[in-house]
Amino acid sequence: MSLGQQLAPHLPFLRRYARALTGSQAQGDKYVRATLEAIVAAPDQFPRDVDPRLGLYRMFQGIWNSANYDETEGRAEPGEGNEAVARARLARMTPLSRQALLLTAMEGFTPEDAAYLIEVDTTEVESLVAEALAEIEKQTRARVLIIEDEPIIAMDIETIVRDLGHEVTGVAVTRDEAVALAMEDRPGLVLADIQLADDSSGIDAVKDILAEFNVPVIFITAFPERLLTGERPEPTFLITKPFQRSTVKAAISQALFFDQSTVPAEAA
Structure with a gap:
């Protein structure tokens, strides 16, 4: 089975995660497209030592982290509307906490898998999730x-x-x-x-x-x-x-x- 065939069943759920993470269908789908383009351009970079779904999300996380690093460094266009609102809130909350919450609660990854995806120790995942819930619930x-x-x-x-x-x-x-x-x-x-x-x-x-x-x-x-x-x-x-x-x-x-x-x- 080709890599594309292995990844196809997982794409709808990656779209769900991307849209929830960005708060936008257009923005979420843009990150998914960038992920697929990166896999096509360099298939040898795809993690082969893990489950295909885990590897797909790991590739996505790399794209997401790179894009948000550029924003932090001031190399992205300023956001408007919902994205600007999100940035105001992100100033008071660690982005990793949101990712840990969505990966475990919405996407069903284990704490171990979530730790692999966001590149932290497994012991940190529970505290990140608790931090995200506490901060978001306090704000909304x-x-x-x-x-x-x-x-x-x-x-x-x-x-x-x-x-x-x-x-x-x-x-x-x-x-x-x-x-x-x-x-x-x-x-x-x-x-x-x-x-x-x-x-x-x-x-x-x-x-x-x-x-x-x-x-x-x-x-x-x-x-x-x-x-x-x-x-x-x-x-x-x-x-x-x-x-x-x-x-x-x-x-x-x-x-x-x-x-x-x-x-x-x-x-x-």
């Missing part, structure tokens, strides 16, 4: 609309949201109900399942909401690869079903991290 509070038709899952998500210190504005089970709740009490974050109770679409509900006002959205789906092809406008933040509580926490924190409405006054 929001009012959250949950769009989910399975009662047990909705209840679980609601508990996670409240445990993070956020307020739940409502739980909708259909497209129409979701839009009505959003218009009645505008949320600062939306968590949306894809398939809803009356065979309506959570994607359509979100489109209707976004037509009225901007709000960060996290989609929940059992088939994330279907929404992560890189070929059309797609969600920036995705949670895969079945999910772990830590995954939901990481996704919420990261989505709010890039939301301009949650910037503390001193960071604006």
Whole structure:
């Protein structure tokens, strides 16, 4: 099996990680493309002594670290909008902590694998994750609309949201109900399942909401690869079903991290 064939199944999930890390489909996909170009240009540099997925993410981390080093040295164009907001927050938080959180909680890597990817000792990973959660949760509070038709899952998500210190504005089970709740009490974050109770679409509900006002959205789906092809406008933040509580926490924190409405006054 060629290297390309080995890496293909992992690309949708690398896109998910890249988008969550950057807060942007366009920026995340740009880093993924750069990673693939680097592999094609120098296939002998690809780590062959580890699992292909681990090697792919390691190559991505090299691209990411190089790009962010250039920004630190002042060689990148200044960011605007969400990226500028993120930079203001990054001034008060170690970037490695965010990467450790996303790699373990969202991408499912072990602490050992995460340590390999971000090039730290395994013992450091837990403290980095704890640092990321503490800092992000301290900076961001929001009012959250949950769009989910399975009662047990909705209840679980609601508990996670409240445990993070956020307020739940409502739980909708259909497209129409979701839009009505959003218009009645505008949320600062939306968590949306894809398939809803009356065979309506959570994607359509979100489109209707976004037509009225901007709000960060996290989609929940059992088939994330279907929404992560890189070929059309797609969600920036995705949670895969079945999910772990830590995954939901990481996704919420990261989505709010890039939301301009949650910037503390001193960071604006």
